[in-house]
Structures are given as structure tokens and as C-alpha cells.
Amino acid sequence: MMRRAGWLLVVALLIGACRGGDAHVGVQRTDRGAVPSELLVAAASDLRPAFEELATRFAAATGTEVSFDFGSSGQLAQRLIEGAPFDLYASANVAFVEQVLAEGVGDAATRRTYAFGRIVIWAPQDRWTGWEQLEDVASDETIVNVAIANPEHAPYGVAAEEALRVTGTWEAVQNRLVFGENISDTQRLVETGNADVGILALSLALAADERGIGTWVLVDDGLHAPLQQELVVTAVDAEQAASAEAFADLVASEEGREVMRRSGFLLPGDDEVTADEVGAGGGGGA
Amino acid sequence: MTETLAGIDWAPLWLSLRVASLATLIATVLGIAGAYVLARGRFPGRRFLEALASLPIVLPPTVLGYYLLVTIGRRSPVGRAWESLTGGPLVFTPTAAVIAAALASTPFCLRAARAAITDVDRRYEEAARVAGLSERRIVFEVTLPIAQRGILAGIALAFARALGDFGTTIMVAGNVPGRTQTMPIAVYDRVQAFDYATAGVLALILSVVAVLALLVVARFERAPW
Numbered sequence A: 001m002m003r004r005a006g007w008l009l010v011v012a013l014l015i016g017a018c019r020g021g022d023a024h025v026g027v028q029r030t031d032r033g034a035v036p037s038e039l040l041v042a043a044a045s046d047l048r049p050a051f052e053e054l055a056t057r058f059a060a061a062t063g064t065e066v067s068f069d070f071g072s073s074g075q076l077a078q079r080l081i082e083g084a085p086f087d088l089y090a091s092a093n094v095a096f097v098e099q100v101l102a103e104g105v106g107d108a109a110t111r112r113t114y115a116f117g118r119i120v121i122w123a124p125q126d127r128w129t130g131w132e133q134l135e136d137v138a139s140d141e142t143i144v145n146v147a148i149a150n151p152e153h154a155p156y157g158v159a160a161e162e163a164l165r166v167t168g169t170w171e172a173v174q175n176r177l178v179f180g181e182n183i184s185d186t187q188r189l190v191e192t193g194n195a196d197v198g199i200l201a202l203s204l205a206l207a208a209d210e211r212g213i214g215t216w217v218l219v220d221d222g223l224h225a226p227l228q229q230e231l232v233v234t235a236v237d238a239e240q241a242a243s244a245e246a247f248a249d250l251v252a253s254e255e256g257r258e259v260m261r262r263s264g265f266l267l268p269g270d271d272e273v274t275a276d277e278v279g280a281g282g283g284g285g286a
Numbered sequence B: 001m002t003e004t005l006a007g008i009d010w011a012p013l014w015l016s017l018r019v020a021s022l023a024t025l026i027a028t029v030l031g032i033a034g035a036y037v038l039a040r041g042r043f044p045g046r047r048f049l050e051a052l053a054s055l056p057i058v059l060p061p062t063v064l065g066y067y068l069l070v071t072i073g074r075r076s077p078v079g080r081a082w083e084s085l086t087g088g089p090l091v092f093t094p095t096a097a098v099i100a101a102a103l104a105s106t107p108f109c110l111r112a113a114r115a116a117i118t119d120v121d122r123r124y125e126e127a128a129r130v131a132g133l134s135e136r137r138i139v140f141e142v143t144l145p146i147a148q149r150g151i152l153a154g155i156a157l158a159f160a161r162a163l164g165d166f167g168t169t170i171m172v173a174g175n176v177p178g179r180t181q182t183m184p185i186a187v188y189d190r191v192q193a194f195d196y197a198t199a200g201v202l203a204l205i206l207s208v209v210a211v212l213a214l215l216v217v218a219r220f221e222r223a224p225w
Helices: A002-029 A045-062 A073-081 A095-102 A134-139 A155-166 A170-174 A183-191 A202-210 A238-252 A254-262 A272-276 B002-007 B011-040 B046-058 B061-072 B077-086 B094-119 B122-130 B135-164 B167-173 B183-192 B196-221
Strands: A038-044 A065-071 A088-090 A112-117 A119-123 A146-149 A177-180 A197-201 A215-218 A227-233
Touching: A002 B135, A002 B196, A038 A045, A038 A073, A038 A238, A045 A065, A045 A183, A045 A202, A045 A238, A045 A254, A065 A073, A073 A088, A073 A095, A088 A238, A095 A227, A112 A155, A112 A238, A119 A155, A119 A183, A119 A202, A134 A155, A134 A170, A146 A155, A146 A183, A155 A170, A155 A183, A155 A197, A155 A227, A177 A183, A183 A197, A183 A202, A183 B183, A197 A202, A202 A215, A227 A238, A238 A254, B002 B196, B011 B046, B011 B094, B011 B135, B011 B183, B011 B196, B046 B094, B061 B077, B061 B094, B061 B167, B094 B135, B094 B167, B122 B135, B135 B196, B167 B183, B183 B196
Parallel strands: A038 A065, A038 A088, A146 A177, A146 A197
Antiparallel strands: A088 A227, A112 A227, A119 A197, A119 A215
16 A cells, blocks of 8 residues: 555656646746847856846846856856856956857857956954954954855955965965855855855945945955956857847946946946945944 | 745746656666666676665765766767757756756665665565566566565655755756756755845755655655564
């Protein structure tokens, strides 16, 4: 009796799965008609707050839903090179865009610099002790762990490492470093209290402010190479490529620039002063 | 709570159920066939083959993912053949997610089935042979039916493992929303987005399914009397 029920369960599961699969998975991307119904974007995770807002606007304007894989630029580049079917790649640096192009992925004619990123020292309010610069973090012996993004494949991690080396604080913090998979994973390490302090993207610090979490201070951008963020269209299909271009146009439009600026990015063509006005901030304590 | 439930994208759940079910189907066929060969076959290298078949249980999922990427990636012969046949790469498709989940879950079905088949008293098979049944009928009408409780337990374990795979799947199938973003990957994605409410609901669903699967396993592993 029990055995029969077991086999019935197995069969029911398989039938249900095959039918359910057609209904749900198939519908996602089979209808590649004149107006693409969906755009797949691989984006550096510092872009999550800004791009999710822009995606909502894009969907309202064009009817095309935008889905994201947010990760470290290097991991996303690796997936694109292995054949991941993304239509647009928004990296947090230039090097990974060059790498995917060198591997034959993407249309070099569609490359453009859409933003410059900034890094901040960030911690939840209850952990914040008023550090003003990296030297203060390095000399604070109560700090057990400092989180940065993995410099192997995350541009914000590279910038953090450069700033630590330039300020001569690398040696002092090296043994206390923990690596996030990408910059939002790095924030998670700090926000959950698993690391005391993190070097994050300004965009994520501002997004955390909106949730009422965290205090931060900008790291002088003279301490690291510019986080010049480039994007490139990687769609093979012409309709998808056109749709990806349209999304890139939205990012570069005045409407898009306003969102990007508010999210903590410096924009090509803007005076640096604009972003520096952001200064330091947070939910209090700074 | 209701607000959270209303806002959840359920695509990862349907995708996961489909991927795990297809992977379980593969695991069942390969697992039972492999288990029979290992339990009843006598050939050199059997012990080695048995160890090899269980390897996915102990290897880190990322190592499995790496091997798969090398085996079915775009630069591999398999990947190239697939691409010339279908026009698109095999990796980062739901099919790749099924392959990853099947690789991770097959050993669970195989080991349970192997133990169950080994436990089948050979005298039943010999009696059937004396009665004139063909070898094929002995397998399907004597050996496997007697072993079916253990096999069912193995299938349930395989399903639970297939549903829960993260490391292998993310390496060969990535995190493509709607196509390869299975439940465990969606949990990771939601945590990254600081959307702990959704992550919690998805984690709870996965946990409930896992507990149910283990209850099924316990039910079938128990002696029949």
C-alpha cells in the first residue's frame, strides 16, 4: 500500500513537473517577437539600487521587463564568456568589458562609460566609532574583521586594496580582511555583524541609508584608480540588442543620470563637485 | 507577511520543481541500473567503480561544477556538439541545471538501491530461474520489486538533493532569472538584495520539502513488518 503510494507520488511528480515546466519556464523567453518581452542584464552589484529603479521605468515605458543577475564584474564576465545568454553587461570597470570583447562576446561599438564609482568606509551605527580615514580603521585594534570585495574578480575590491596599499595600511589590516563575493555580499558581511567594518560602494551605502542602516565616510578617490564603469551590449539577437541599447540609452539619458547621481555615482561630463556634495552620511552618529 | 507573499516571484519554485523532477528521473534510471550492476555484477574494478559513483556525495559541489564546466562548457567537445545541433550553448540553460542536479543526486539513489538490491535473497532469483523466467524478467519481476522500498527511499533522497543543489548549478547554469535561477540560487540572490523576508519564505519552503522527503525516506527504510 505504502509502496504503491510511493510510486504514484513519483509518477505524479514527474508528470506535474513536465507540464508545469512548459507552462512556466517555456513562457519566459520563447516569445521573441517584434518587441522583446524580456531583457536579461548582467550587472555589477553596486548597480542594484539604481538599475532596479531604472528597470521599473523601462518596463513602464517600453513594456519590456528587465531581469538581472547582479554579481561581481569578474564573475559575470566569466559567465558571459562561458555562454550565459545576457543581453547587456554593465561592469564596474573597463578591464572586464575588454576581456569579454577579447573573447568574442559583445559588440565593441556599443561600449560606453556610464558612471564612476566611489568607495566608502561603512559600518552599522552601533559599530561605528567615528573613523575618518583608512588609517583610523587600520589602527583600531577593536576591529576583528574588515570586509572588502574579493579583489580577484570584484573591481570595488581592487579599489579597496589599492587604497589600503597607497595609505600604507595594507599590512595592518591584511590578516583581518574577509572577502565578499561581490560588493553587496561584502555589505552583507558587515550588516550582519560578521565583519566590523567594510569598504563598500557609495551606491550601496546610500541605499542602506534609505533603510535606516549604517554610517559611512567617503574614501579619497585619489587613493585608487578610477572605478570607470563600462557597459556593452552582449545580445546576439538583433531585437534583443536593440532593446539592450534602449536600456543603455535610458541609463545615459538625463532621467537615468538623475537616478545614477542620486544613487551615488559620478557621471561622465559632470563636475566632481556634484558628487562630493554628498559628503559623508548615514543614519546618525557620523 | 501577506505583503511579502504577494510580492514573491514564484518562477524559481516552478523551475526548481521541474529541474529537480527531471534530474530525479535521470538519477532513478542511472541509479537503479548502476546499483544493479554493482550489486550483482562480478568484474574487475567494481570496487573502484563503486567509489567513483559515490564521489559526487563527498566532492565539493564547486568541484563537480568545475568538472561539468570543463565537460559540457562551450569549449568542450560535448558543448561544441550541442551548440552545432541546437544553435545555442548548453551551459546557462535549464538543461545544464538538470545535468548539474542529476550529477549531484544520482549517487544518493544509487547507494540506496545498491544496498536494497544486495539485500535481496538470491534464492528468490534462483527459484525464478528454475521456474524458467528470463533474466530480464527476473530483474524486473523479482529483484527490483523486492528491493523497491530501498529504491523509493533513494529516489526521495535524490529528489531532495536535486532540489537543494546550489554550488554545481551556479557554476554551469549561473543565475539567469526565469531560466536557471532555482530556489537555492533565489535564496542567495534575495539575501544579496537584503530582501530577508522573501529569502526566509523561500528557505522555509525548501526546508519543508526537505523534511517531507526525509519522512518519506524514513517511511521506506523502516522494515516492512
